Amino acid sequence: MQKHMAIKRSRGEVAFSVFNYIFFILLCIIMVYPFWHVIMMSLSSVEATAKGGVFLWPKGFNLDTYAKVFKDPSIWNGYLTTIVVTISGAFFGTLFTATTAYPLSKKDLPFSKTMLLLVLFTMLFSGGMIPGYLLMKNLGLIDNRLSLVLPGLVSAYNVIIMKSFFQSIPESLEESAKIDGATEVTIFWKIILPLSKATIATIALFTAVGYWNDYFSTVLYINTKEKWALQAVLRYMLTNTNQAMQSAGVTVAAATNVTAATIKSASVVIATVPILCVYPFVQKYFVKGVMIGGVKG
């Protein structure tokens, strides 16, 4: 990086660089603002949210909404379920996506193309709600948290994306290992996976977000309220706000500091913040990958 700075840059490049930074700063502001707005809403007084006018800072700062929402035990149960489901789902999902995509990226593997088509087919056609439910029932997984993990493990989309990444890895890297007598499993584990950190991070992220935002599996497969995923709890709150006011334990007499609007805002924050905290850890893999390119380039 430092070396690079020393290289003379043309005027056009400098101008572009300036533009680039300004552009991204603006873009970031646009991306962040709605969330900033929601956070400020959730921290504002009822009057301010009702009358509007919350733009940059909370008006009539109060934390009552959060205090009330977190009193609802289903939020904590929801967090627990969602975190367990997301971590296990993202781990096994990414692993199985990779083990499926790698063989399919080998063109000389007999039937690889047929299998790829079969995978692709599932992206377009699905049996629907009731057959999916009956399958879970026959597997004995109704009202079991496993039913939130299993159906979403591997998606055709991710397999295809990963397969095309694997295809871009030069064959030569594998050849030498093959000569040493390593099996494909070893090559996959020792060579391919370490080379594909950015890709794996991407797919893991995609899978994790999928699990994090999934509420419909809860609707379909879970009956007991303690096992509901967080998004289902929040959706319940958003669509049944009056109901939510109740389960959040809002005393009518003291409803002064909490309204449906602030509860909605707070639930957005509650759903978003944890995954934001995790994201930077995943992200270092992208940046590292590029850094190797950058330093030498």
Next chain:
Amino acid sequence: MAVSKKAAPESFKTRCQRTWREMVKYRWLYFLLIPGILFFAIFKYVPMYGLKIAFMDYNQYDPSKSLWVGLDQFVKLFSKRSFIPVLRNTVVISLLKLIIGFPIPVILALMMNEMRSLKFKKVSQTLLYLPHFISWVILAGIIMTLLDPDNGLITQVIARLTGERVMVLTSPKWFVPMLIVTDIYKGMGWGTILYFAAISGIDPQLYEAASIDGAGKWKQALNITLPSIIPTIVVCFILNCGNILNAGFDQIFMLYSTHVYDVADIIDTYVYRMGIENADYSFSTAAGMFKSVVAFILIVVVNNIAKKTGNEGLY
């Protein structure tokens, strides 16, 4: 498959033997495939018998009372008065999303790659991706707050600038552009990350060689970065083409209202409303199957075009 092509003059028996030898040779690859195959077989293909419902008048509470009705459900779908306008809306909205939204992540990824400050790169990437974490239910709530006809921030800004109070959510003129913009807003970080991952896999030696040859940054981006991620771009493009009849149910469902049915009612929302009144499971399965068949054909066609033009394609 490639094997069988090459071996065209061979007899069937030798071809089989050859394939078998290949399969034995690659036995470890098949071993890796086991969990994937199991997963797709059990969780994707077993429930697929449900597709038969599209050809039935299905009664899930007492399947013995279900009747085979052939293509009746499809005929019912196509003969609906609203079918043509709804199909048109679906195609228009998703084509606009594709044409306008598809190139943006590619451009962003290329631009971002040119940034020198690692920290800045990291921060902007995180923020760009932010909206994707949020489901449409929640995002729609934010959009509605911002576009509130009375005190929404954007409404007020527009009113300041033009002196006119534009009600985007109920205006047939502004609703579709709003859909496109918010869709890009939500999705561009996602695409950018995908291309960014592809870029990070590019062999650094290529850049080294180029800069020795005196190629500037601009040339490097055009001649090395872009061509290297073309396979990813093509794959994404084909997959997006398969989505042409999915104009975004969640997004539209959360935001639309009768005011904009003319321009924003898509197949999914229409079928959903039909379903509310009639609880017709067979009908909605038929509508879904119609969409899938169109997607299947489109993917095959676009994939073939991609291959003819010398690209990798999906399969």
Next chain:
Amino acid sequence: MKKRVAALLLSVVMAAGMLTGCGGSGDKAQGGSSNAGTETPVSDEPIDVLNQSETMKMAVVCLQGYTQPDSQIQKWMEERYNLDVEVVALPGWSDAVAKITLLMTDETQRPDIIWWWNMEEDFVQWVDAGLLVNVAPYMEKYTVMRDYYNSIDPGILFYAASDDGAIYRIPGDVAEPACETLWIRQDWLDNLNLEVPTTLDELEDVLYAFTNDDPDQNGVKDTYGLGGDGYDIRSFWPWIQGSGDSLGRDGFVRKDDGTYVYGPTTEDRRIWLERVAKLYADGVITPNIITDTDRDEEMANGGFGVTYNWVVYNNPSNGTMKSFYSTNPEAKWVPIDMVAGDNGNPQDDPASVAAWCYFGITNVCSDPERAYAIWDDMAKPENYIHRRFGVEGEHYKDNGDGTYEIIVSGDGDENTGQNIGIKLFQDLFSRKDECNIENSESTSALFDKVFENSRDAYKNMVEKKNPAAYVKNNELGTDVGDIAKEYMWSVIGGTKSVDDWDAYVQDVENAGLQEMVDELTELQNEQAKQYEEYMSKAAQ
């Protein structure tokens, strides 16, 4: 090669079909074994639900109300009736239908008592498949619920019953015969020295004054005349009833001569639509009344001076009004008489006599008669009050003069905090008579008033005993309704105009309106005959 792939795909799908064929046959056996909905087992003697030695398992589905398990009231139920209760909470309004469908499809998860609303086609299929128990014989033996409903309106059970007299669904919640009234900000009227409006024209003058003359005297033009639930035609009820004989309502309406018309294409509709559109264009109605907003939220936020809204806002314990007053302590909402329109017969909006939601006992219930008897016992006034309002002295106070004071509300902190369970199974039988002790005296009087004031409008109302039988209406209804709704809201919002009225009516007719009217007329006439028969039988 393509062919081979296609063949492979096909064979996989077919194999999957065969694999799961066994799942299908399992369902069949289930349907067959219990296809005895009409042969309800009935014991000779009434069951004494308070003295049962065997503990009965009972899974109950509910959506609104208290859903936390093991509450005090649930335990009270369990001890009193020797039960093991399981509360199955539905996942919110938007996804509840999918969940109910699955619960009823799967005999291993099917609850003993199911609750639902709408889902008419599904209900018919449940009955055909024998999933629900006919409770008509039980109603003869255990009469609390039956008598309550008949005392409110005999039509309630008529609409719940099947054509053969069997009753597979028990009305869960029936709205008061009319439950909305016209509200006005008295303090704003006082500030501007205005009288309470009595005619529609006067009401419109008040709306303009509320918008333009700074009724809250804060020096800023930040108020509106009319507000209310967004995207809900009832917000415009004063104009609807004022335009004629309230034929301009949504859906079909019975005219005095016994013929049926489609409300949205009547002249009445055109008249009120034009008036409301002008008001909206002039800015005296809150802009977001044409978007989907929450009624309680709008009311709590305020900012307008007239609304057509719930009678229960009159109760001092009402949460929405409490949060409104907490931020607007100087405000004063008062209910006023409906304003008179052109025909001089002011009417309030009548509610449907048929229940909006039902519950039923399913075929997996081990002892349906006992389950019914328990629910009937819980419907007795003292037990109902216990389930709905908790313990006297602890959760509410009996003033001894027929009035009550709510100490712990169902929406209260203590209710969840101490897991009391007030409002448990809220929509599985609820009373709107004097057992609803939340209603203050003036609220009860207000209910009586709007009831009296809505009878003429009720005469025009179309009620359907078996909505699933209206095949044509169900098939064409979405299209016809879409056109009408789109036109109506676009006219109010100003993107369309009443000048296109004729083209719009033509559009609706082209979508098959006549077919719907014909079917409706035939089925409604038949229903009217059945109704008469039913009533004469009930009278005996």
